[in-house]
Amino acid sequence: MRKQHFKISLQISLLIIVFAIPSLINSQNDTNTNAKETLNIGFVLYTKGNTPGTLFARWNYANKYSGPGLATGGPRTTGYAGKYHVRYFYENGKFSDEYDLVIEKAGDFYDVSWIINEKVEAKGVGMEVKDGLAVGWRRISD
Structure with missing residues (x-):
């Protein structure tokens, strides 16, 4: 049974x-x-700013959001590797986000991290192109 x-x-x-x-x-x-x-994929192109230690940014997230940005406080040397503070804006000029930005050279490529309060919020990989540093990235959602 x-x-x-x-x-x-x-x-x-x-x-x-x-x-x-x-x-x-x-x-x-x-x-x-x-x-x-809403793909968790973004892209940013950093170009050297007029002032040493600055980068101009042109960013896109999921082909839904985009705009300019400005990274400051970086090294006053050539290249892109270094620690910056970056502020991003939407196309209409309204503020979007700000992060501590860490760009690290990894051979011919770059590892990139966007950090808030010592927590990594996004990670990306990049490479130098004719016009600057091209980086694909995604938000970390652990």
């Missing part, structure tokens, strides 16, 4: 799973659709 009860319980569990899978797939598809609408 106990074996039969177990078999019936197992069959009921399997039926629940079979009927739940389409619902889970549909909710996963909805999540993927939303993810496509």
Whole structure:
């Protein structure tokens, strides 16, 4: 009797799973659709500013948000590696975000971190191009 009860319980569990899978797939598809609408991918192009230790930024996040930015307080040497403070703005001029920006040389490429209160909020990788330092990045959502 106990074996039969177990078999019936197992069959009921399997039926629940079979009927739940389409619902889970549909909710996963909805999540993927939303993810496509707001990809966790950004891009920024840094160019040398007129003042040593500054960088101009042109940024984009998920092809939904974009604007200019200015990084200050960096090294007064050539190259991009260093520690900066960066402020970003939207196209309309309104303030967006500000971070401590760390750019580190990694061979021919760069590792980039955006930090608030000593916590890394975004990470990226970059490379020097003709017009500046091109960086792809994503927000860290741990």
